[in-house]
Amino acid sequence: xxxxxxxxxxxxxxxxxxxxxxxxxxxxxxxxxxxxxxxxxxxxxxxxxxxxxxxxxxxxxxxxxxxxxxxxxxxxxxxxxxxxxxxxxxxxxxxxxxxxxxxxxxxxxxxxxxxxxxxxxxxxxxxxxxxxxxxxxxxxxxxxxxxxxxxxxxxxxxxxxxxxxxxxxxxxxxxxxxxxxxxxxxxxxxxxxxxxxxxxxxxxxxxxxxxxxxxxxxxxxxxxxxxxxxxxxxxxxxxxxxxxxxxxxxxxxxxxxxxxxxxxxxxxxxxxxxxxxxxxxxxxxxxxxxxxxxxxxxxxx
Amino acid sequence: xxxxxxxxxxxxxxxxxxxxxxxxxxxxxxxxxxxxxxxxxxxxxxxxxxxxxxxxxxxxxxxxxxxxxxxxxxxxxxxxxxxxxxxxxxxxxxxxxxxxxxxxxxxxxxxxxxxxxxxxxxxxxxxxxxxxxxxxxxxxxxxxxxxxxxxxxxxxxxxxxxxxxxxxxxxxxxxxxxxxxxxxxxxxxxxxxxxxxxxxxxxxxxxxxxxxxxxxxxxxxxxxxxxxxxxxxxxxxxxxxxxxxxxxxxxxxxxxxxxxxxxxxxxxxxxxxxxxxxxxxxxxxxxxxxxxxxxxxxxxxxxxxxxxxxxxxxxxxxxxxxxxxxxxxxxxxxxxxxxxx
Numbered sequence: 046x047x048x049x050x051x052x053x054x055x056x057x058x059x060x061x062x063x064x065x066x067x068x069x070x071x072x073x074x075x076x077x078x079x080x081x082x083x084x085x086x087x088x089x090x091x092x093x094x095x096x097x098x099x100x101x102x103x104x105x106x107x108x109x110x111x112x113x114x115x116x117x118x119x120x121x122x123x124x125x126x127x128x129x130x131x132x133x134x135x136x137x138x139x140x141x142x143x144x145x146x147x148x149x150x151x152x153x154x155x156x157x158x159x160x161x162x163x164x165x166x167x168x169x170x171x172x173x174x175x176x177x178x179x180x181x182x183x184x185x186x187x188x189x190x191x192x193x194x195x196x197x198x199x200x201x202x203x204x205x206x207x208x209x210x211x212x213x214x215x216x217x218x219x220x221x222x223x224x225x226x227x228x229x230x231x232x233x234x235x236x237x238x239x240x241x242x243x244x245x246x247x248x249x250x251x252x253x254x255x256x257x258x259x260x261x262x263x264x265x266x267x268x269x270x271x272x273x274x275x276x277x278x279x280x281x282x283x284x285x286x287x288x289x290x291x292x293x294x295x296x297x298x299x300x301x302x303x304x305x306x307x308x309x310x311x312x313x314x315x316x317x318x319x320x321x322x323x324x325x326x327x328x329x330x331x332x333x334x335x336x337x338x339x340x341x342x343x344x345x346x
Numbered sequence: 347x348x349x350x351x352x353x354x355x356x357x358x359x360x361x362x363x364x365x366x367x368x369x370x371x372x373x374x375x376x377x378x379x380x381x382x383x384x385x386x387x388x389x390x391x392x393x394x395x396x397x398x399x400x401x402x403x404x405x406x407x408x409x410x411x412x413x414x415x416x417x418x419x420x421x422x423x424x425x426x427x428x429x430x431x432x433x434x435x436x437x438x439x440x441x442x443x444x445x446x447x448x449x450x451x452x453x454x455x456x457x458x459x460x461x462x463x464x465x466x467x468x469x470x471x472x473x474x475x476x477x478x479x480x481x482x483x484x485x486x487x488x489x490x491x492x493x494x495x496x497x498x499x500x501x502x503x504x505x506x507x508x509x510x511x512x513x514x515x516x517x518x519x520x521x522x523x524x525x526x527x528x529x530x531x532x533x534x535x536x537x538x539x540x541x542x543x544x545x546x547x548x549x550x551x552x553x554x555x556x557x558x559x560x561x562x563x564x565x566x567x568x569x570x571x572x573x574x575x576x577x578x579x580x581x582x583x584x585x586x587x588x589x590x591x592x593x594x595x596x597x598x599x600x601x602x603x604x605x606x607x608x609x610x611x612x613x614x615x616x617x618x619x620x621x622x623x624x625x626x627x628x629x630x631x632x633x634x635x636x637x638x639x640x641x642x643x644x645x646x647x648x649x650x651x652x653x654x655x656x657x658x659x660x661x662x663x664x665x666x667x668x669x670x671x672x673x674x675x676x677x678x679x680x681x682x683x684x685x686x687x
Contacts, residue, residue, distance in 0.1 A: 233454035239410055241468045241519065242441035251467060255458040338458070 079325035093137030104129035139291035154214025162222025196284040266330025270323040364419035391574030445520035449532035451512035455504040462500030510541035582639040589665030604678040
């Protein structure tokens with residue numbers, strides 16, 4: 046926001062603190078913790094693989110060793126898996142893959158879905174009918190089934206996984222965006238915007254989109270968690286990024302076979318990272334939604 | 347049509363035989379051959395009960411009606427034919443040469459954009475102003491509509507302002523691009539009385555300063571009385587009486603106008619006199635029916651009223667009324683008095 050001080054007016058405007066600082070100053074401790082957790086997860090995913098060992102290197106003399114075991118390659122902080130691979134290295138590398146896939150899948154699906162929902166709701170008529178029937182058809186097919194079929198047919202890889210996962214996301218955005226636009230379209234708000242000479246695109250972008258941003262944020266956090274789990278499920282079923290490259294889901298899938306043998310760390314470590322990320326993102330999302338709506342910004346606003 | 351001769355002057359808006367219908371299973375007529383004109387700097391007050399089509403008329407002028415509306419007739423806005431204009435030219439007109447303010451500023455202002463941002467948006471759409479220049483102009487406009495500390499207010503959101511402030515901000519938006527015509531659709535209805543008076547004063551002074559014409563739509567006779575130069579009274583999609591404000595208010599010629607005026611409470615009036623309500627309500631689709639649409643509620647109706655729709659006829663002194671009885675010397679008030687005795 047620009048700082049205003051106009052000589053013609055009664056008094057100069059108060060300097061505005063930066064948006065980020067204002068946001069953080071109203072941040073409850075739980076959200077702060079969530080921010081720290083997400084920052085940590087992202088940092089580890091970004092830089093961890095540079096520092097950790099090779100996630101595919103095997104040490105067949107130290108197979109299925111618990112955390113803090115000494116082995117050929119030094120101390121295995123989180124233990125090793127059934128092929129003697131360093132679990133920490135695999136975890137760090139898996140986090141990178143999983144987060145990247147989830148982020149881009151939600152981004153792609155979210156942008157496409159929101160755009161389609163906005164257009165559908167605003168234009169109405171035949172366009173709306175056509176688009177919403179496509180959504181209905183897709184929703185009639187169980188999402189996991191659709192994703193599994195596509196993942197099985199297409200060549201596995203990071204790109205394919207992103208595309209396939211964004212497919213389950215876009216419908217949610219399209220539906221929510223459309224419903225919100227439908228109710229906004231009839232309000233004075235849109236009428237007034239039209240009366241000022243705004244084009245349809247401008248109305249959607251400046252007047253409708255900011256008003257539905259709260260809901261979009263909420264589904265983004267929900268969908269992030271949803272996609273992260275779906276990605277893990279794909280990996281678990283062996284349909285995600287092909288081995289030996291680790292993903293969190295594949296690690297849990299491989300590890301659970303050894304649970305009965307008491308090798309808990311194979312499942313608990315990646316499981317913990319998945320849960321931590323999802324819970325933190327949800328907490329941030331809830332808080333952000335309140336912050337983004339000027340009406341509920343409350344006390345100090 | 348009979349009274350067009352003196353209207354060819356500096357016209358800002360001329361509506362000729364405008365009919366509007368809404369199609370939903372069947373067509374429902376909302377406006378039936380309405381004609382009116384507004385000269386430069388003039389204020390036309392458009393009065394009538396809810397549902398008589400006055401807001402529809404305001405919106406038709408800016409072509410803001412929903413997609414299922416059918417429009418017929420001619421609307422000339424600053425010489426341009428509105429109904430045949432393409433959408434792009436129409437957009438340039440909206441918010442530019444003709445602007446609109448709404449009844450409820452809370453729902454018409456964007457709740458997630460600051461007041462300043464909303465004004466600069468209008469400026470960006472129609473003038474070349476951008477960035478700091480636009481912001482400075484927005485602050486100036488807020489100052490012009492009487493908002494104190496405008497530079498601070500520009501950073502506030504609509505929910506942080508009071509009702510009167512919001513309407514002022516709305517007015518600032520509307521006048522931002524120097525409109526030649528301001529359509530005010532019930533601008534004071536949602537406000538309390540003291541604020542109403544302030545807003546009316548503001549509108550009148552801005553109008554003078556910017557020499558813009560105004561179409562003032564309201565069901566509130568006293569609000570219209572305080573701003574309008576001329577008044578058009580609407581009933582069931584038709585104009586039933588039209589004329590200069592003062593004589594029309596003092597001496598209404600149509601029974602409906604007279605009824606409207608009788609149902610307004612007067613502070614200075616005799617304390618114990620009952621207010622006279624007009625019996626019944628505007629019946630749906632009555633613009634389609636034969637005969638005078640006000641007949642079912644009219645105390646003076648004669649046989650002719652049921653079969654023939656009266657024209658908007660000249661009754662002298664630049665006034666016109668749509669009533670078989672109305673003439674230079676018949677007035678409903680006097681007729682009611684003589685009926686009582």
